[in-house]
Amino acid sequence: MxxxxxxxxxxxxxxxxxxxxxxxxxxxxxxxxxxxxxxxxxxxxxxxxxxxxxxxxxxxxxxxxxxxxxxxxxxxxxxxxxxxxxxxxxxxxxxxxxxxxxxxxxxxxxxxxxxxxxxxxxxxxxxxxxxxxxxxxxxxxxxxxxxxxxxxxxxxxxxxxxxxxxxxxxxxxxxxxxxxxxxxxxxxxxxxxxxxxxxxxxxxxxxxxxxxxxxxxxxxxxxxxxxxxxxxxxxxxxxxxxxxxxxxxxxxxELASTPKRMRGFRDRLIDAITQIPSTRLNGHRTESLPHIANFSFQAIEGESLVMRLDEHGIATSTGSACSSPDLEPSHVLLAIGVPLSMAHGSLRVSTGRQTTSEEIDALLEVLPTVVEELRAISPFKVGDARCTPTE
Ligand SMILES: Cc1ncc(COP(=O)(O)O)c(C=O)c1O
Known part of the structure; x- marks a missing residue:
């Protein structure tokens, strides 16, 4: 397994x-x-x-x-x-x-x-x-x-x-x-x-x-x-x-070492993931906890992203789904003014003391493809306003 x-x-x-x-x-x-x-x-x-x-x-x-x-x-x-x-x-x-x-x-x-x-x-x-x-x-x-x-x-x-x-x-x-x-x-x-x-x-x-x-x-x-x-x-x-x-x-x-390593992972995640088109970082670039990075992807449901990553053996979490009326988007993302469409397409990646550099590599290797695949089958297109009443 x-x-x-x-x-x-x-x-x-x-x-x-x-x-x-x-x-x-x-x-x-x-x-x-x-x-x-x-x-x-x-x-x-x-x-x-x-x-x-x-x-x-x-x-x-x-x-x-x-x-x-x-x-x-x-x-x-x-x-x-x-x-x-x-x-x-x-x-x-x-x-x-x-x-x-x-x-x-x-x-x-x-x-x-x-x-x-x-x-x-x-x-x-x-x-x-x-x-x-x-x-x-x-x-x-x-x-x-x-x-x-x-x-x-x-x-x-x-x-x-x-x-x-x-x-x-x-x-x-x-x-x-x-x-x-x-x-x-x-x-x-x-x-x-x-x-x-x-x-x-x-x-x-x-x-x-x-x-x-x-x-x-x-x-x-x-x-x-x-x-x-x-x-x-x-x-x-x-x-x-x-x-x-x-x-x-x-x-x-380990206060002087582990959080520093986590921050290095966070920086790498941010640098790489924000290169994916129509993607944003949620939260502050530097005034942040070292172990949490949160991103939004246009035209994608966060849940689908989490499920696809899970199929690749990678456990992450999300805010909420765009197409499901009973799933509320994250109150935190709405409070920081993330447009509804992007609040529904969020992904939270959080590291621990056991996280390795190879594990970050593995996520960064599959994520762009998974995002592309999900966008290809999404009813919402990048830039589509149907799910973006606040944009
Ligand atoms: C900021 C914050 N407060 C409170 C809690 C609740 O903690 P516990 O699971 O110990 O009840 C959590 C855990 O999800 C949390 O992240």
Whole structure:
């Protein structure tokens, strides 16, 4: 069987062998409940607290500022709802149009509960304008939530500047750093709340954390036995937490090398793929995460492209399909002003620490032919306006 060339690492990553190795004892032998008093329980407790210290160190934080969760969706919900529920007077939240659904849907839910949410527009590269954000701040704004790096197009946000504006106005600042954590330096000093997820950096699925700056008050989403300092009840996922710490140690240990290699791959992809006629890069050329590159091809459905590449053993992802009325194009691509026709023909290529130069070569070898073949059978022609009402 053909070995898959996996270029969908912003969806999830393979667990690193070292991570699996570190987790196995907590399934096999050290399976105690970390709340139990016996030796097995205390072994698990020590492992969790060691992991908490290691993860805190990656952020220059103290261990008590790390709350383990079931992933970043929960961490985002805890940050946003948990803070909103502590507020008695203030009702206003600011976010952007390009956030992950874990933030967008949570903010929309707050709106349904009577809160007021401002969804900031972004520029053509996907960046929030700090001046616009400053102008949107109100006396009753209690939260700004803006992601560190975008999961679809990779664009980095001016987190430091946004954090400074929030600090000046006494507003809590949350950042979803799921794609940025372990890939680019994050100015944690500018942030009050930060979400991350293990499975995006070669750790296991189903474990994440929320960094909660000392003094930031949150109400829990999950009530029960009072785990995680009462901020997130539920028996701790010992193997997952240990695996997350190992994955973080690997990523931060390689911070000077792996992201650089990924950026080299990204540059090569951009240089080669934008040579294909009627193709564009989505997102910022340089102010970007190193591992994500997103392209649009005119007169092609992204889904068809992904399926054809899959037949060649190459796993990638897309936005949405042009001809299918119930498939919405990506909200991120629409927010950066990509014409509808091109938003439907998008391809996201995302690399991981296992990605090799040969794998990038393999994609670049088949992609132009696949694009040509799909255009030849497409009902839409390059430059065709039928699918391009906004062009
Ligand atoms: C930016 C961003 N936020 C949140 C999430 C959700 O993370 P999890 O899968 O851990 O719930 C993801 C993953 O798709 C993401 O890319």
């Amino acid at each position: 053909l070995k898959t060339i996996y270029l969908d690492n912003s969806a999830t990553t393979p667990v690193a062998p070292e991570v699996l190795e570190a987790m196995l004892p907590y399934f096999r032998t050290d399976y105690g409940n970390a709340s139990s008093l016996h030796a097995l329980g205390q072994t698990a407790r020590r492992a969790i607290e060691r992991a908490r210290e290691e993860i805190a160190a990656t952020l220059g934080a103290s261990p008590g500022e790390i709350v383990f969760t079931s992933g970043a969706t929960e961490a985002d919900n805890l940050a946003i709802k948990g803070l909103a529920w502590t507020e008695k007077q203030k009702r206003h939240v600011i976010t952007s149009r390009v956030e992950h659904p874990a933030v967008l849907r949570t903010c929309e839910w707050l709106e349904s509960q009577g809160y007021d949410v401002t969804f900031l527009d972004v520029d053509a590269a996907g960046r929030v304008d700090p001046e616009e954000l400053a102008a949107a701040l109100r006396d009753d704004t209690f939260l700004v939530t803006i992601m560190a790096g975008n999961n679809e197009i990779g664009t980095l946000q001016p987190i430091e500047r946004i954090g400074a504006l929030c600090r000046e106005r006494g507003v809590t600042f949350h950042t979803d750093a799921v794609q940025a954590y372990g890939k680019v330096p994050i100015p944690v000093h500018a942030v009050d709340l930060l979400s991350a997820s293990a499975h995006k950096l070669h750790g296991p699925k189903g474990v994440g954390f929320l960094y909660v700056r000392d003094g930031t008050k949150l109400l829990p989403l999950v009530h029960g036995g009072g785990h995680e300092g009462g901020r997130r009840s539920g028996t701790e996922n010992t193997p997952g937490i240990v695996g997350f710490a190992k994955a973080a140690a690997l990523a931060f240990g």
